[in-house]
Every structure is written in C-alpha cells, then in structure tokens.
Amino acid sequence: xxxxxxxxxxxxxxxxxxxxxxxxxxxxxxxxxxxxxxxxxxxxxxxxxxxxxxxxxxxxxxxxxxxxxxxxxxxxxxxxxxxxxxxxxxxxxxxxxxxxxxxxxxxxxxxxxxxxxxxxxxxxxxxxxxxxxxxxxxxxxxxxxxxxxxxx
Amino acid sequence: xxxxxxxxxxxxxxxxxxxxxxxxxxxxxxxxxxxxxxxxxxxxxxxxxxxxxxxxxxxxxxxxxxxxxxxxxxxxxxxxxxxxxxxxxxxxxxxxxxxxxxxxxxxxxxxxxxxxxxxxxxxxxxxxxxxxxxxxxxxxxxxxxxxx
Numbered sequence: 595x596x597x598x599x600x601x602x603x604x605x606x607x608x609x610x611x612x613x614x615x616x617x618x619x620x621x622x623x624x625x626x627x628x629x630x631x632x633x634x635x636x637x638x639x640x641x642x643x644x645x646x647x648x649x650x651x652x653x654x655x656x657x658x659x660x661x662x663x664x665x666x667x668x669x670x671x672x673x674x675x676x677x678x679x680x681x682x683x684x685x686x687x688x689x690x691x692x693x694x695x696x697x698x699x700x701x702x703x704x705x706x707x708x709x710x711x712x713x714x715x716x717x718x719x720x721x722x723x724x725x726x727x728x729x730x731x732x733x734x735x736x737x738x739x740x741x742x743x744x745x746x
Numbered sequence: 747x748x749x750x751x752x753x754x755x756x757x758x759x760x761x762x763x764x765x766x767x768x769x770x771x772x773x774x775x776x777x778x779x780x781x782x783x784x785x786x787x788x789x790x791x792x793x794x795x796x797x798x799x800x801x802x803x804x805x806x807x808x809x810x811x812x813x814x815x816x817x818x819x820x821x822x823x824x825x826x827x828x829x830x831x832x833x834x835x836x837x838x839x840x841x842x843x844x845x846x847x848x849x850x851x852x853x854x855x856x857x858x859x860x861x862x863x864x865x866x867x868x869x870x871x872x873x874x875x876x877x878x879x880x881x882x883x884x885x886x887x888x889x890x891x892x893x894x
Binding site: 597598599600601630652653654655657725729730731732733734735 | 789792793795796798799800803829830831883884885886887888890891894
C-alpha cells in the first residue's frame with residue numbers, strides 16, 4: 595500500500611525525462627490525454643525553459659491516458675521519448691493502438707520491443723512512480739507546473 | 747467553518763440518481779465530505795478526478811467520498827459521467843446551499859466554498875480543510891495526511 599501523504603516535489607534526477615533549455619527549469623506533471631496539457635506543452639517548448647516531464651495520467655477523465663503514458667515511456671526506452679510526447683499532443687484525435695504503432699514506425703523504433711515494453715510492469719511502475727510523487731506534492735489538476743531552484 | 751471535534755450536522759440530500767442520502771447512512775464508517783462550487787468548471791482534471799485515481803488507497807483506509815455542490819441531480823449525473831467517476835454527488839439544491847451553510851462552507855457569491863470535512867465513524871468531525879480561494883484545489887495528499 596503506497597504512502598501518499600504530503601512530500602515535496604522530488605528534485606530532478608537521473609531517471610527524469612529532461613528536455614534541455616537555456617532558461618530556468620520547470621517540472622511539469624502532465625496527462626497525455628489532456629487538451630490543456632497539450633496547449634501548455636507547446637508553449638513551454640517555445641519558452642526556452644528546461645522542462646522535466648513527469649507522468650500524471652488521470653484514467654477516469656482520460657481513459658486512454660495510461661496507455662499513452664506507457665507508450666511514451668516505451669518509446670523513451672528506445673530514445674524517442676520527447677518525439678513521442680510531441681506527436682501525441684500534436685494529434686490527440688489519433689491515439690488508438692494502430693496510431694501508436696504508426697508513430698513507433700515513424701520514429702524508427704523496434705515495434706516488437708515497443709509493444710512489449712509499453713505493456714510491461716516495469717513501465718507501469720515507472721509511470722506510477724511519477725504519478726504518486728505528483729499526488730504527494732499536491733497536484734490537483736493538470737498540467738501542474740513547478741519551478742524549482744536550478745542546481746545547474 | 748465548522749471545526750474538528752464538533753458533531754457533524756445531519757442532512758438528507760438527493761444523489762445523482764435522485765435517491766435520498768443521509769449523513770446518518772455513513773455511521774460506522776469514515777466519510778469525507780467534499781464541498782465544491784460547481785459542476786463542469788473549465789479545468790482539465792480536478793480534485794474529484796484525482797481523488798478517483800486514489801480511491802482504492804482511500805478505501806483501504808476506510809474512507810468513503812461524497813461530493814456536495816448546489817447543482818441539481820441531473821447536472822450531477824452528467825458531471826459524474828463526464829469525469830468518469832463513481833463518487834456519490836449530492837445536490838444541495840433546495841433550499842440552496844442549506845447543508846454547505848450548516849458546515850460553514852458557503853461562498854457569498856452563491857455556491858459552496860471548496861472545503862473538505864472528514865467525519866469519523868461516530869459522526870464527529872475529525873478534520874477540516876478550507877481552500878484559500880475556491881479556485882485552489884486541495885490535493886489528495888492532504889487527505890492522506892489527515893488519515894495518518
């Protein structure tokens with residue numbers, strides 16, 4: 595049974611998905627099925643900030659979200675995490691399994707491995723870890739953006 | 747706002763299916779009353795959706811969730827479906843806001859303030875939380891802190 599009481603937002607770590615930028619660092623808890631997150635994602639991309647993406651799927655609101663987060667994480671295992679996230683947010687109308695496979699092909703991924711990974715316990719646990727850290731930090735809506743002091 | 751230690755005022759309101767639900771129905775279990783301003787606010791996933799994601803963990807700690815706003819039963823039904831949640835939503839509709847006012851969770855603009863009230867198994871208030879503004883959503887972490 596997980597402990598979900600209050601805890602600070604975990605600082606950026608080696609496991610995090612970090613998109614580099616010249617400006618200050620922000621940590622974003624985002625839902626890949628969420629239209630507000632999609633809009634803010636592209637604004638953050640244009641802002642020049644260093645962005646840390648943390649998984650925050652809200653299944654009840656967006657039933658496809660857990661699958662999308664699993665797919666993005668699996669793409670990340672083959673070096674295409676942010677390509678996948680960008681493409682999911684850019685085309686939220688096409689997110690069924692065939693569309694995920696199309697994206698995986700477009701990014702040159704090993705499809706069998708992608709399919710295995712996205713459904714694996716390890717990937718689900720990785721997504722869940724981010725989600726729980728968000729709950730503990732008080733995330734109560736998506737996207738949730740935290741600006742942390744930059745250790746760089 | 748009502749305080750911990752006080753007896754939780756009893757009430758009977760209709761849920762999203764039009765059935766009567768009383769606070770007394772929850773005697774013997776913990777219940778978290780979630781007062782909120784309105785159904786269908788223009789944000790993405792907010793507190794009710796997020797509490798739904800950790801409902802198993804809350805159930806493990808013996809807590810049932812009940813949402814209360816001034817919306818009517820039909821709005822609650824549609825809101826539940828839109829959010830994909832199964833949390834009971836009660837209509838504090840007529841007299842408007844009577845229960846929210848009894849709990850001191852009323853915003854003068856005409857709707858319930860965003861508060862949480864944890865009622866224990868004996869009907870006593872164990873913990874309350876009041877959002878600084880109706881626009882700030884309390885995270886689920888606060889509930890787990892109260893249950894620890």
